[in-house]
Amino acid sequence: MDFSTFLSLVDAIKNASLPAENAHTKMSPPERMTVMENLDWNTIDARKAAVLMLLYPRNDKTFFVLILRNAYKGVHSSQIAFPGGKWETSDNSFEETALRETCEEVGIRRSQITVMRELSKVYIPPSNFVVYPFVAYCGKPPIFEPDPREVAGIIEVELNDFLDEANVVDMMRDVSYASRINVPGFQIGEHVVWGATAMILSEFKEVINEVARA
Numbered sequence: 001m002d003f004s005t006f007l008s009l010v011d012a013i014k015n016a017s018l019p020a021e022n023a024h025t026k027m028s029p030p031e032r033m034t035v036m037e038n039l040d041w042n043t044i045d046a047r048k049a050a051v052l053m054l055l056y057p058r059n060d061k062t063f064f065v066l067i068l069r070n071a072y073k074g075v076h077s078s079q080i081a082f083p084g085g086k087w088e089t090s091d092n093s094f095e096e097t098a099l100r101e102t103c104e105e106v107g108i109r110r111s112q113i114t115v116m117r118e119l120s121k122v123y124i125p126p127s128n129f130v131v132y133p134f135v136a137y138c139g140k141p142p143i144f145e146p147d148p149r150e151v152a153g154i155i156e157v158e159l160n161d162f163l164d165e166a167n168v169v170d171m172m173r174d175v176s177y178a179s180r181i182n183v184p185g186f187q188i189g190e191h192v193v194w195g196a197t198a199m200i201l202s203e204f205k206e207v208i209n210e211v212a213r214a
Contacts, residue, residue, distance in 0.1 A: 001061070001062045001159050001160050001163075001212075002060055002061065002062070003056075003057035003060055003061065003062045004060075005062075006055065006062040006137070006159070007137075009208065009211050009212060010116060010137070012211035012214065013116055013117065013135065013207060013208065013211055014116050014117050016207045016210060016211055018119060018120050018203060018207065019120075019203055019206045019207070020120040020203065021120070022206075023120075023199070023202045023203035023205070023206045024120070024122065024199040024202060024203065026184065026202050027184050027185065027186075027194070027195075027198040027199045027201070027202045028184070028199065029181050029182060029183050029184065031181050032125070035125055036123070036125075039123075039125075044128070045128075046123065046128050046129060046130045047086065047087075047127075047128055047129045047130070048086070048087040048094070048097075048129065048130050048132070049084060049085055049086050049087060049097070049129050049130070049131045049132070050084055050085075050087060050094040050095070050097035050098035050101070050131065050132040050133070050134065051081070051082035051083065051084025051085075051098055051101075051131055051132075051133050051134070051197075051200070052082055052083050052084055052098040052099065052101070052102045052113075052133075052134050052135075052136055053082055053119075053133060053134070053135045053136070053200065053201075053204060054082075054083065054102065054108065054113065054136050054137065054138065054142075055135070055136070055137040055138075055159065056137060056138040056139075056140070056141060056142050057138075057139075057140065057141055058141050058156065058158075061158055061159070061160070062158070062159040062160075063156050063157060063158050063159065064156075064157050064159060064162075065083065065106065065142075065144070065154060065155065065156055065157070066080050066081065066082060066154075066155040066157060066188070066191075066193065066197070067080070067081055067082070067083055067105060067106065067146070067150075067151045067152075067153070067154060067155065068080055068151065068152045068153035068154075068155060068191075069081055069150065069151065069152065070148075070149070070150060070151065070152045079195070079197075080155065080188070080191050080192075080193045080197060081197050082133070082197060082200070083098075083101060083102040083105045083106050084097070084098055084101045084102065084105075084131070084133075085097070085101035085104075085105070086129075088100075094118070094132035094134075095115060095118070095134055097132075098115075098132070098133075098134045099113060099115070104147060104150075105146065105147050105150050105151055106142075106144045106145065106146050106147075106151065106154065107143070107144055107145025107146065107147070108138065108142050108144070112138050112139075112140070112142065113136045113137075113138060114136055114137055114138075114139070115134055115135075115136040116134075116135045116136055116137065117134070117135055118132060118133065118134050118135075119133040119134070119135060119200060119203050119204060119207075120133075120203055121133070122196045122199050122200060124195070124196050131196055131200075133200045135204060155188065155189070155191060157188050157189075159208075161188070162186065162188065162201070162205070163205060163208070163209065167186050167187045167188065168184065168185075168186060168187075169184070169185055169186070169187045169192060170182050170183065170184055170185070171183055171185060171192055171194070173194070183195075184198065185198050186198055186201060
């Protein structure tokens with residue numbers, strides 16, 4: 001998708017209805033849905049985080065950025081993710097969290113970013129986080145300056161490549177609540193994106209496909 005075409009869809013994206021769980025389910029194994037159905041929300045004191053899906057032009061095409069997280073002792077070690085992180089008490093909103101963390105992790109200043117909207121929140125049982133995703137764009141090609149303490153690599157994804165249905169895949173994985181289960185995801189170059197990041201991407205994919213058809 002040309003970036004000019006993407007910009008022409010911004011207002012429609014802002015006002016589009018969100019498919020929420022209907023989109024998330026497409027990137028959720030049945031075992032996760034069983035876990036979610038059995039949760040007692042009255043007993044869960046979930047931590048909160050926010051992430052940013054940042055779109056931008058590169059050679060007149062529309063791209064978005066993902067990061068490869070560093071290896072560490074934790075359930076999200078070495079995973080593909082959006083820039084983002086934990087909400088801090090100094091943050092006035094989850095949007096501020098997403099912008100602050102994006103600046104810290106990939107070096108993009110807030111003044112370069114225009115936030116379009118929030119997407120549907122996602123709960124991650126293994127780490128007990130509720131993640132609040134936001135969609136934004138830069139008007140010019142960004143220069144990434146990743147923080148080596150948190151980011152092992154920058155992954156730039158052309159939007160058209162992501163939207164190709166051939167990139168929806170299944171794989172066998174061990175997860176916190178089951179072993180060797182079939183997990184859906186998106187094949188992005190040499191990487192497979194799954195879990196909460198894939199669920200967020202699935203919702204955005206439905207939104208942009210809907211507004212592009214209108």
